[in-house]
Amino acid sequence: MTQSFRLESGGLINRDKKISFKFNGKNYFGYEGDTLASALIANGVHLIGRSFKYHRPRGFFGAGVDEPYAIVQLYRNGETEPNIKATEQELFEGLEAKSVNCWPSVNFDVGAINNFLKIFLPAGFYYKTFMWPKSFWYKIYEPFIRKAAGLGTASIKHDKERYEHKYEYCDLLITGSGPSGLASAYSSAKNGAKVILAEDKSRFGGTLLTSDVNIGNQSGKEWADSIISELKEMPNVTVKNRSQVFGYYDHNMLVMSERISDHLPKTKKYHPKQRLWYIRAKEVLISSGSIERPIVFGNNDTPGVMLSSAAKEYMKVYGVLVGKKPLVFTNNDSGYETAIEFKKNGVDPIILDTRKEPQSEIIEDAKNMNINIKNSYVVVAAQGYKKVKSADIAKISDDKEELGSVQNIKCDCICVSGFWTPTIHLASQSGNKTKFNEEIDAFVPGVSKQNEKTLGAANGIYTLEETLKDSFEKGNQISKEITNNDNKVSFPNVVEKKSTVHDKFWCVPLPKGKNYKRFLDFQNDVAVSDIEIALKEGYRSIEHVKRYTTLGMATDQGKTSNLNGLQLVSKIENKVVPAVGHTTFRPPYSPVSIGAIVGREVGKHSKPTRKSPMHSWHEKNNAVFVDAGVWLRPRYYKRGDENLFEASKREAKNVRTNVGVCDVTTLGKIDIKGPDAAELLNRVYTNAWLKLPVGKARYGVMLREDGIVMDDGTTTRISENHYHMTTTTAQAANVLSHLEYYLQLVWPELNVNVVSTTEQWAGAAIAGPKSREVLKKLFPNSDVTNEGLPFMGYMEADLFGVKAKIFRISFSGELAYEVNVESDYGYFMWEKIIEAGEQFGIQPYGTEALSTLRIEMGHVAGSELDGRTIPYDNSLEGLLSKKKDFIGKRSLSRKAFAAEDRQKIVGVVPLDKKTSIPEGSHLVKDSNAPLPNPKLGYISASCWSVEHDNPFSLAILKDGKNMIGEKLFVMSPLKNKVIPVEIVSSHYVDPKGERVRS
Amino acid sequence: MLHIKCPHCGIRSQNEFSYGGDATIKRPELGKEISDQDWDNFVYNRKSLRGKHWELWQHLSGCRQWIKVQRDTATHEIFKTLKANEEIS
């Protein structure tokens, strides 16, 4: 296929490098430096999709980020991505793209029937049409809408690409590399400021690439190139293309997405696809330029109707003609520049200017080039379905109310210019109170809330000379304040053509008897008539009109539609535009991929993985791991083809009969030192701590101020003023913050220091009736007899030359010890324990057996201490001191907490002694009671009791104290189970606690 | 993301801190009689102010100190930060 719309020469593309690509299954080629849009237009393709609501044919409207139509599904290196703007996607070898919004195809579209039924799809049609009957939603409306609408399909495959996050600080962040961005970057960089210059497009220079100007005897592009190459050489400057600053957040933090690999057929090895920059800038200079706005007329969404600046950009940057019989419809001088460019390339344009007798240098030039200019003329309607074929034009009266007789002229494109709208999104996001500028008929930034300033066209300054002067100066001033340098930059001589004022004309009236659709929002298909309906129905606030009609709510955020929408509302409401006000701009300025936002924190990288020093031993011994918070812990050690149930039963049983060893390194450990350490413990724990002797451990429970149990654990008095506290794995960080809170803010008079030592110690629990035998072999020189090291005793001992701490504490309910050594000796300790325990049948046990052992003992853990229970609920009321006050005590006397029939922990056994009880199930009196069946309690933890060889669970049950012996039902609607059960004591094994003291 | 000036470490990003609630609430003294209403006010009842607000933050990933921050809840402007032992004036 030949590129019939490619100019013989010109443009910034590399004509030596052909690139082949596919669109809707058809092969085409373009050149290096093309966008998908420019390459398609070069090939004469203008039908790119269907509109969202009416499924009208869609072409190209812009040439960049403002594009409302040309959204495609992209295929790259085996992956697919929706919501890609063809005007932004750079062409690469093998690129494939497909239309969205069309079913079954772009040329024959079933949904286009909506276009002919449009009477049924006016403003608010989503609200009105699809609301009733409610039952239709899932089966009929939603599938239909999903199939017929949408902006492409998200991939359900795992994204193999890498996305990175970067944090950066700078003195000045400059957003956009047009004339204002370049000038301010240059002068501030010369003052030694740390500058980041971000350009959204691949090429630097902004409008300098397309305008006929001269700066310091260079063309605009040459000047831009020389400034950029100088900036790139400066060590204090970071220059980034393909990088869009899309969000302005609090305290001058901005977020930028850098598209590193999207323009390549394949991401290079070790490169990310995109990088998200979090930039904290001392000052922000917004140099985001302006976007041309359309003039509203009949069928103004027909493919071939586009912004005049886009038509110029396609010629000047890509060497592509958007049409060979162009009509330029303008209310200002910009349209003339486009027309002149056409003429220079041998194409004869016709200019329709809404103004009566405009005079300026540019207009004079156009006249001298013999361009056909019709003053006081408008386009009434575009004609043609899939592409503009002709235009109905007419003369318009001076008051712009009356149309003359309509005539039809042939054309293949209509290039529209309704003047320029400053891109104030970032300024508005920063909290800037924008103001309306009558002269340019648009909003510009006003009073800043954060450290930002807006330059050039984004600030409504539309002449190059003024823009450059202002930007050089602002860059110099702001950087001077930061660096104290004042290196003046000499101002270059600027040559530009002078233009005259624009005509504040934005919407062509309908000719008598015609009812053309005149679109305001091209992406969401919002027409003039929709806004009229919304206002008729009583919507007044622009925010409500926006939501009701979806004006400006599409992914383009109304870049081309907002102002015309406001003009319309203000006209109907008879208000001035500033009184109507604009809707809030929110980040992102343009869509950002989810991948970039998530960054590297996916899958296993979503949180750090912590491993104990014994991890590699567990791995070597067939441990199956489980995530316990951020830790990886052995769940069980697989032998042969055992499953979880079999293995954990074996391990637990071995603890009850012989001896087992469990890695308890993950337990939180806090070192507490200072003369007031005992006093601190006495205040934060519910029981008494002042008289704990040195060398003894004590179990303690901590409450929150609201009386809820926060954590439990043992604390050991190592020496007079030194304590070693343990916490649960999950609460370790919270407990430390809790202690710091009271020490720093509430009781600063207490002389105590706390520090986390979780990582400093490796821990092993040795549990079972034969554990003392193992200990004797490990510590032959220490007295570990029941007298020498009694229950809740502590000693320091020598483990074959390694200093060890032995705590005689038990979670399993058996005779048990916890041995701690410095982390680096953890593996050594573990191996020694296994070695010493061999003759006693020692087996390592994982978290599953650990749970079994504690559950059948009735020891509470995280599933009972879940932030909803008080000490009584867990049968911990015996630990509440009556003599002293402690954190949370006062709350326990609140009425509900002191109720007679308050919930309490109980044991639950199925009547058949066989059926396992799912955790989280409810306990009810009557399994056949009508719903909602009153819930008496819930199962907090379940296991297979190895002592009794039947299922056993713990439950938190209403009036649990008086329920022992009752028969109830466990119901799990999720698992579809109803199990008759008996309520028993929560202490299912060794209720007197004799074993731990043996 | 806020930028908070830790009085001990200097300006740091919000993600190094954790929020700790109203800084003007004083814990009732231990062991002192207190009415149900006063206790509820201490534990539960908080004003949700729009505007200037003294609040607690802990510099969790930094010096671990609890600090007092005066912030505008509507604009996020931070006016002042104090060490734990400095009184709010």
Ligand SMILES: [Zn+2]
């Ligand atoms: Zn700090």
